Amino acid sequence: MNLYLIKCLNLSLIKKNGHLMKSKILFYLIFTLSINSVFAQKLVEDFVLSNPEQKVASKFSKITVIDSRIDTTNVGIIQKGAFNKKALLKPTESIKKQIEKVFDNLILDKTGNGELLLNIRDFKFAEVTEAFSETGYCYLRADLFSKKDSVYMKIDFIDKVFEVNAMDVTKKNIKNGSQKLIDFITSSLVSDVQGEYYSFDNILKISSLEKRKIPAYNTANFENGVYMTFDNFKNQKPSIKDIKIIKNKKNQITKILWIRANNSEFEINNNDLFALVDEGKVYVNNNDKFIPVEFKDDDFYFIGRAKVTAKTGTVVLASAFFGILGGLLASDSSADFIMKIDHLNGAAIQVKLIEK
Numbered sequence: 001m002n003l004y005l006i007k008c009l010n011l012s013l014i015k016k017n018g019h020l021m022k023s024k025i026l027f028y029l030i031f032t033l034s035i036n037s038v039f040a041q042k043l044v045e046d047f048v049l050s051n052p053e054q055k056v057a058s059k060f061s062k063i064t065v066i067d068s069r070i071d072t073t074n075v076g077i078i079q080k081g082a083f084n085k086k087a088l089l090k091p092t093e094s095i096k097k098q099i100e101k102v103f104d105n106l107i108l109d110k111t112g113n114g115e116l117l118l119n120i121r122d123f124k125f126a127e128v129t130e131a132f133s134e135t136g137y138c139y140l141r142a143d144l145f146s147k148k149d150s151v152y153m154k155i156d157f158i159d160k161v162f163e164v165n166a167m168d169v170t171k172k173n174i175k176n177g178s179q180k181l182i183d184f185i186t187s188s189l190v191s192d193v194q195g196e197y198y199s200f201d202n203i204l205k206i207s208s209l210e211k212r213k214i215p216a217y218n219t220a221n222f223e224n225g226v227y228m229t230f231d232n233f234k235n236q237k238p239s240i241k242d243i244k245i246i247k248n249k250k251n252q253i254t255k256i257l258w259i260r261a262n263n264s265e266f267e268i269n270n271n272d273l274f275a276l277v278d279e280g281k282v283y284v285n286n287n288d289k290f291i292p293v294e295f296k297d298d299d300f301y302f303i304g305r306a307k308v309t310a311k312t313g314t315v316v317l318a319s320a321f322f323g324i325l326g327g328l329l330a331s332d333s334s335a336d337f338i339m340k341i342d343h344l345n346g347a348a349i350q351v352k353l354i355e356k
Contacts (some may be wrong), residue, residue: 025304043087047075049098050178051105058107058189060114060146065096066203068121076125078170079134089125102182108191115147118185119203125177127169136173138162140180141344143206144188145198152203154195158184159344211298211343222277226256226268230346233275245278253283253290274346284341286348293341300341304348 017128058207074090091098101119122141127134145152162180166172190273202209225238232239244265245254256276257265270288277283283290286304293302336354341347 001328005027014182026351042089043080043085043329045078045080045087047089047091047174047207048093049095049102050175052102052182052186053179055108056186056189058104058114059112060116060189061107061110061112062101062114062261063116063118063185064119064147065102067094067096069122071122075123077127078125079127079129094351095120097121099181102178103185108184109119116185117145117147117152117203119143119145119206123181125173127173133165134169136164136166138173138180140177140178140184141218142181142184143203144184145203146188146191148150148229149195151197151199153197155189155193180273180298207343208298214299214343217298217343222280222282224277224279226276227274228272229276230341234343234346238277239273242266243276243278245276253278253355273306286339301351302339303354304339305336305338 005332006337020149072095074088075095078087078089079085080087100308103116120142123140124139125138126139139161142157143154145301146155147153149247160180162176164176165171198206198209203224216222216234216236219236223236223238223241224243225241226243227233227237228239228277240258242259244257245253245258246257248254253276256268256270256273258268270285273285275282275293276283277289282293282295282300284293284300284304285291285304291302291304293300295301337350338352338354340351342349
């Protein structure tokens, strides 16, 4: 079934089936809320990937790693000590070199003649503390390729949030995130999957290539109507086309009416919608308000509001999830951000805090 927009987080930019997308939205939000406190305290913790627990047979003897994360300086935030002070996870040895070492420790021998290429697009950790426990999150987005002569065949892709719980979750979270990365690599060591071929240069611009396959990113004429999900929008297939838009004196959308076959009008609940297009103009649903969107530089941008109400005893984390520093948001506070839509899952990415 379609999920209603997650109002409790006031991040109204995604609808997709299942628990996974709820976890993604939660992770995006908690990871965008307090990095300033980290830098103020100047706490930094070295990040080291956990080693594999056992060796496996492999037809690959070499791995090439591309670290294409926007922010390669850190892998997120942990909490240290009795007072849960925030510390930035900043690897002394690069993630690229660590993964290469993990791969050498993973395979039984180097008799295989195959070569893998791993493209790390995001790898971040975050933690939330509640009254009697902590929850850790690891977000992993990556591509895996098998080298064939001078080109690379895509054999796997991952885009997931992993969650663990414990009284002190840091070690468990890092170990779990490391293992998920290892599992992703391991699953393809004897793989015969046939996939699409890429040049090395094309892998470096894979996001742009992915967008070329999405109708919404390749048109100047958006289909009028309302879109209940991001999938509807990206494929430019309106859920309902026959609509009437009601606006107030400030030219803000206040009501959307569905004009049915018998010419009767039925008011559509804003909660049910991801976006709408009126006279070719795109609007996204942010906190039950339809905000105009600008398509530029191959992305959809808008000015949206993010708000978090922390539970009693909850420590709200903060930082810019995609590497651009944002402002500190305390409990029960809100702020306006320049945001863009993630082209793969429709999530709202907070790009820059709008200073008051």
